[in-house]
Amino acid sequence: MASVAPVLPVGVGYGLTVAIGFLFAIFMVGITWSLKRYTYEAQTSEQFTTAGRTVKSGLVASSVVSTWTWAATLLQSTTVTYQYGVSGAFWYAGGACVQIILFATLAIELKRRAPKAHTFLEVVRARYGPVTHGVFMVFGCFTNILVTAMLLTGGAAVVEFLTGAPTVATVFLFPIGVVIYTLYGGIKATFITDYINTLVFLIVIFSFAFTTYTTDSVLGSPGRLWEILTNLAQERPLEGNAGGSYLTMKSHGGGVFFVINLIGNFGTVFLDNSYYNKAIAASPVHALPGYAMGGLAWFAVPWVTATCMGLAGLALEGYEVWPTYPNRLSDVDVTAGLVLPNTAVALLGKGGAVGALFLAYMAIMSTYSSELISVSSISAYDIYQTYINPRASRKQLMRVNYLSMTGFALFMAGFSTMLYYVGVGMGYLYLMMGVIISSAVLPATLTLTWSGMSWHAATFAPPLGFCSSMIAWLVTTHATFGEFSVATTGSNTPMLVGNVVALLSPLIYIPILTFLPPFKPQNYDWVSMANISSQEHSDNDADQETGDAMGSSLQYTPSAAEREAERRKLDRAAKIARILCVSLALCFIILWPMPMFGSGYVFSKPFYTGWVVVGIIWLFCSSGVVVFLPLWQSRETIAHTCRSVGRDLSGKGRPVWRPETVEGQGVEVQTTTTTPESEKVAAEK
Secondary structure (H helix, E strand, O other): OOOOOOOOOHHHHHHHHHHHHHHHHHHHHHHHHHHHHHOOOOOOHHHHHHHHHOEOHHHHHHHHHHHHOOHHHHHHHHHHHHHHOHHHHHHHHHHHHHHHHHHHHHHHHHHHHOOOOOOHHHHHHHHHOHHHHHHHHHHHHHHHHHHHHHHHHHHHHHHHHHHOOOHHHHHHHOHHHHHHHHHHHHHHHHHHHHHHHHHHHHHHHHHHHHHHHHHOOOOOOHHHHHHHHHHHHHHOOOOOEHHHOOOEOOEHHHHHHHHHHHHHHHHHHHOOHHHHHHHHHEOHHHHHHHHHHHHHHHHHHHHHHHHHHHHHHHHHOOOOOOOOOOOOOOHHHHHOOOHHHHHHHHHHOHHHHHHHHHHHHHHHHHHHHHHHHHHHHHHHHHHHHHHHOOOOEHHHHHHHHHHHHHHHHHHHHHHHHHHHHHOOOHHHHHHHHHHHHHHHHHHHHHHHHOOOOOHHHHHHHHHHHHHHHHHHHHHHHHHHHOOOOHHHHOOHHHHHHHHHHHHHOHHHHHHHHHHOOOOOOOOOOOHHHHOOOOOOEOOOOOOOOHHHHHHHHOOOOOOHHHHHHHHHHHHHHHHHHHHHHHHHHHHHHHHOHHHHHHHOOEOOHHHHHHHHHHHHHHHHHHHHHHHHHHHHHOHHHHHHHHHHHHHHHHOOOOOEEEOOOOOOOOEEEOOOOOOHHHHHHHHHO
């Protein structure tokens, strides 16, 4: 870690880590209680995991932005921009945006093929059986562990640098508040906190950007930053970049990182059950626009953040405002993700340190909550209900949810502590994740999109690909450096080879295991996926809560005509998704960046100014999608809840809320008292 004195007192680190979590926990407990009281959302395991499958596109988009804005989004994107120049910001944003946009196609296929599923792994078991189910469960859990480890190690490094609070303490304190509100509110709490986190992200990022480009005493404008970086390229040319410039898309190191980033992030989206959880929770007609808008809105977050903070860090480290002046950051500090907090302190002093702390904490909180839901849903539905207790009651499933969340949180705190002591940081994990998990990406995708993939291909291609990638990674390390260490195994060339082999080796294994004798295509008819049931067994307890009974009595069941209309909409959305998602992906990874990469163009001052302006405008548009659209789409529920609170406080009774229909509108049913009996009578009327 950096040897400079912490900017903030150690008490601030402890206080902020604990206080924000508990404030969110209290807030979410209140929100969940209000939803239960005024909209009769019974907290069964089904509701806990799926949020009633009625979440609209605006909230889905906001949740996607928040969940995908993990510690690496802000810290690693800034780091690679500091290392490779302006190309790093774009390669990170474009290379990680593509997966979210393409995942919209899988989200639609999941809604079409298995409308009652709780997890993606249930779909795998329905098609291939328990052995393949176990294989994908291992890869899914590896994904959850790697993502959570990156969150904790990256966030804890920022807290330790800014406040001096030790990493070991931080990784245990960080999750407490998150675990509490997720335990109480389930995935609905995750959606709501994701919305709040996104709002905080945007406020802090805008403050950093406007300080850098308008008011900072050293920088103050895009043109001034361009001048400093142009002079820096003459004094200290960047090896591998066109003309040694920091302002060009043609960067050898940036290009290598782009491939690693592109491949690795396919695994963290397509194999992370938390993204399938959100697709399952989305209303059928809102899944595609939610993920498409979320991916486009998210692109601006790392692009603007890294372009601003990474390049500002390069420019400011030659001035006394830089925390380590006159020294540059060490390689260890850069890998740990400390470029962003150093730049924040250089720009805004203690205010920048507080802003960086908020970014780190929000980045951890949003994704950590999603990972908890992912692990708990796998534990409850794919392990407990499937193999231990098929007749599990609601209370038993909820108990498994609670125990698995708590156990996972404790395990990850201990695992992250171990990584800290062996010297493995966020940057290393980010580059390595594709080597470990990406061999299951193609089999997972084809499970939902190709009826011909055989049982043997789905079962054996992922572990064969994993073995191939590990061998390629380690052999390349030894051939290049002659030794194994954190530094050598974490270098670009071995990581690049390992990631490429992991993602592409199934292209060899799947055809062999599907078409060559004695194997043959499956010709799957999709029926077993459609037959997955969402039914839970009632607890039949005499003291079952009134809210649960009301929730059951008010459950809306669509008619056959409505189900047919929904099916037609999903079929149409699937066709649109394929065209839209592939077109957008091509734009982000080929049509936009490749001409600039191939030409070796070095940004002029007007071009760089325009680059910055476009990024900020894009971020404003993203704000409209993820901040204001969810409020507009939820206006009925918000208004009903506010009126109900007013009626409760005045003693006039509260209206009963009829759950959302396929069209997505709730209806109030007036009642004159607040007793459970009268509410039930009103509901039946």
